[in-house]
Amino acid sequence: MLIERKQTYEEMCAAFRWRIPAAYNIAHDVSDRHVAATPDRVALIHERADGTVETYTFLAVQHAANRLANLLRHVGVGQGERVMILLGQDPATAIAHLACWKSGIVSIPTSILFGADALLYRLNDAGAKVVITNRENYAKIAEIRDQAPSLETVLLVDGDDVGAQSLWAGAERASDRFDTLSLTPDTPAFISYTSGTTGLPKGTLHGHRVLLGHMPGVEFMLDFFPQPGDITWSPADWSWLAGLMNILMPGWFAGVPVLTWRASSFDADEALRMIAKHQVRTAMLTPTMLKLMRQSGSPHLRDVKLRAVVSGSEAVGKDLLEWANGTLGLHINEGFGQTECNMAMGNCWQVLPPRLGSLGKAVPGQAAAIVDDAGEELPPGTTGNLAFRRGHPAMFLEYWKRPEATAEKYAGDWMITGDMATMDGDGYFWYQGRGDDVITSSGYRIGPGEIEDALVRHPAVVMAAAIGVPDPVRTETIKAFVILAPGHAPSPELADDIRKTVRSRLAKHEYPREIEFIDAMPMTTTGKILRRELRERETAKIKTT
Numbered sequence: 001m002l003i004e005r006k007q008t009y010e011e012m013c014a015a016f017r018w019r020i021p022a023a024y025n026i027a028h029d030v031s032d033r034h035v036a037a038t039p040d041r042v043a044l045i046h047e048r049a050d051g052t053v054e055t056y057t058f059l060a061v062q063h064a065a066n067r068l069a070n071l072l073r074h075v076g077v078g079q080g081e082r083v084m085i086l087l088g089q090d091p092a093t094a095i096a097h098l099a100c101w102k103s104g105i106v107s108i109p110t111s112i113l114f115g116a117d118a119l120l121y122r123l124n125d126a127g128a129k130v131v132i133t134n135r136e137n138y139a140k141i142a143e144i145r146d147q148a149p150s151l152e153t154v155l156l157v158d159g160d161d162v163g164a165q166s167l168w169a170g171a172e173r174a175s176d177r178f179d180t181l182s183l184t185p186d187t188p189a190f191i192s193y194t195s196g197t198t199g200l201p202k203g204t205l206h207g208h209r210v211l212l213g214h215m216p217g218v219e220f221m222l223d224f225f226p227q228p229g230d231i232t233w234s235p236a237d238w239s240w241l242a243g244l245m246n247i248l249m250p251g252w253f254a255g256v257p258v259l260t261w262r263a264s265s266f267d268a269d270e271a272l273r274m275i276a277k278h279q280v281r282t283a284m285l286t287p288t289m290l291k292l293m294r295q296s297g298s299p300h301l302r303d304v305k306l307r308a309v310v311s312g313s314e315a316v317g318k319d320l321l322e323w324a325n326g327t328l329g330l331h332i333n334e335g336f337g338q339t340e341c342n343m344a345m346g347n348c349w350q351v352l353p354p355r356l357g358s359l360g361k362a363v364p365g366q367a368a369a370i371v372d373d374a375g376e377e378l379p380p381g382t383t384g385n386l387a388f389r390r391g392h393p394a395m396f397l398e399y400w401k402r403p404e405a406t407a408e409k410y411a412g413d414w415m416i417t418g419d420m421a422t423m424d425g426d427g428y429f430w431y432q433g434r435g436d437d438v439i440t441s442s443g444y445r446i447g448p449g450e451i452e453d454a455l456v457r458h459p460a461v462v463m464a465a466a467i468g469v470p471d472p473v474r475t476e477t478i479k480a481f482v483i484l485a486p487g488h489a490p491s492p493e494l495a496d497d498i499r500k501t502v503r504s505r506l507a508k509h510e511y512p513r514e515i516e517f518i519d520a521m522p523m524t525t526t527g528k529i530l531r532r533e534l535r536e537r538e539t540a541k542i543k544t545t
Contacts, residue, residue, distance in 0.1 A: 213394025
C-alpha cells in the first residue's frame with residue numbers, strides 16, 4: 001500500500017510521503033512487475049454471455065499486450081500518437097490500454113454508448129490514428145470515417161469488416177515479446193474527455209503518474225485495500241475513469257483479480273448474483289445502483305460477502321447507509337473527485353467516520369481547501385470554490401490543445417473543481433451546489449453542451465437548453481427546453497422525434513426524458529442561456545405540487 005495504516009486519519013496524513021520515481025510506466029506497475037514475481041497469479045476473471053468463465057493470468061495479459069503493442073507499431077502508430085479504444089468491459093479493453101502504454105502511445109478510453117456525432121468530435125479533437133472496437137460499434141465509425149482525416153486504421157476484436165482489420169489475427173502474427181518503454185511520470189498516458197459542462201467536452205490529458213495518484217484514495221476508501229482474498233469489481237464501464245482508474249488498474253497495481261462481464265445495462269439481481277458467485281470482496285457502486293439492489297429483494301443478497309464498498313457522484317443518504325450496514329454488513333465509504341483530479345476526497349470508516357451528508361476529507365497525500373476566485377483560502381463555514389492543491393499526481397497535465405482553458409482551471413496554487421462547498425471547523429467538506437451546469441444522473445456527470453448541440457440539429461429546433469431536474473432514483477433526469485422554428489407546432493409526436501434524434505447521436509444516458517416547448521429562453525445580456533433560471537423554475541414547480 002502507498003498509505004501507511006495508522007490508528008487515526010491525522011497520523012496517516014502526517015506519515016504519508018509521495019515517492020514518485022524518475023522513470024515510470026503504468027504498464028510496468030500493473031503487468032510486468034507481477035509477471036516477474038508471480039506470473040501465474042490471476043489478473044482477470046471474465047464471465048462470457050453464455051456463462052462460461054475464463055481466467056487470465058498476469059503472464060497471459062502481458063503476452064497479449066506485447067503482441068498488440070507490436071501490431072500497433074507495425075501499422076505505424078508512434079510514441080505520443082493517439083489510439084481510441086471504443087469497447088466496453090472486456091479483456092480486450094484492458095489489453096489495448098496496456099499495449100498503448102507499453103509503447104508510449106496515448107489511449108483514448110471511449111464509451112460505446114456514444115453516437116456518431118460524439119465519436120466524430122472526439123476522433124478529430126484528439127487526432128486519433130487508430131480505433132480499436134468491435135463489429136457492433138464499427139458501424140458508427142464507418143458512418144463518420146470520411147470526416148475523420150487523422151484516422152488510418154480500424155482494428156476489430158471480433159473479426160474483420162470492410163475497411164477494418166482483425167485485431168487478434170494481426171496480433172497472433174506478432175511477437176509476444178516487447179520491451180516496455182521507460183517513460184517519465186509526466187509522459188502522456190491517456191485522454192479522458194470531460195462531461196462538457198461548459199461548451200463541448202474537453203480532453204483531459206493525464207500522465208503515467210496518474211495511477212500512483214489514484215492509489216491512496218482507492219486504498220483509503222476501500223478500507224485499506226488490498227486485503228487477503230480480495231476480488232474487485234464495479235459495473236462502471238472501463239471507458240470512464242471510475243472503472244479504468246478506480247477499479248481495473250488499481251486492482252492490477254495491487255495484484256488483485258478483477259471481475260468483468262458484459263452487461264448492456266445495470267440489473268441489480270444479476271449484479272448481486274455475480275458478486276456472490278465470484279466472491280467479490282470490494283466494489284464501487286453508485287447510490288442509484290445501491291438503491292436498485294435494496295429494492296430488488298434478490299435471494300442472492302444472503303450470499304454476498306463484500307467487505308468494502310466505495311460510492312460517489314451522488315449523496316448516499318442515511319437510509320442506504322443503514323441498509324448496507326444491516327443487510328450487507330459493511331459501511332459505505334463515499335468518495336469525491338472529477339476527471340481532472342479523481343479519488344481526491346472521501347471517508348474510511350475505520351479511521352475517519354463519515355458525517356452524514358459531507359464529502360469527507362482529503363485523502364492522505366492530497367490537500368483540499370475552500371478558496372475564493374483569486375485562490376485565497378476562506379475560513380471555515382464560508383461558501384466558496386472547492387479546490388485541490390496544484391501538482392498532485394492524480395491531477396491532469398492539461399486540457400488537450402486548450403492552454404487557455406487549462407490556465408482558467410487554476411487560481412494560484414489551487415485547481416478549482418467548479419463545485420461550491422464549505423469546510424467545517426473539523427476539516428469536513430460539505431457540498432453546496434454546482435459552479436457550472438453539470439447534470440448528475442444515475443452516476444453519470446453530464447454536460448448540457450453536447451445535448452443542446454444535438455437538439456438544435458433537428459430541423460424543427462431553433463434553440464435549446466438542457467438541465468437536470470430532481471429524481472428520487474437517478475438524482476436528476478435530463479429535461480430539455482426547446483424553441484421551435486417557424487412552421488412547426490408543439491406535439492407529443494414531435495417531442496418523441498426530437499428525443500430519438502438526440503439518442504441516436506449521443507449516449508443513451510444523455511437524451512432528455514422530458515421536452516418542454518417554450519416561446520422564449522432566459523438569457524443574459526451577452527446572449528448566454530440562463531440554465532440556472534430554468535432549474536429554479538423547475539424547483540419551484542416541485543415545491544408547489
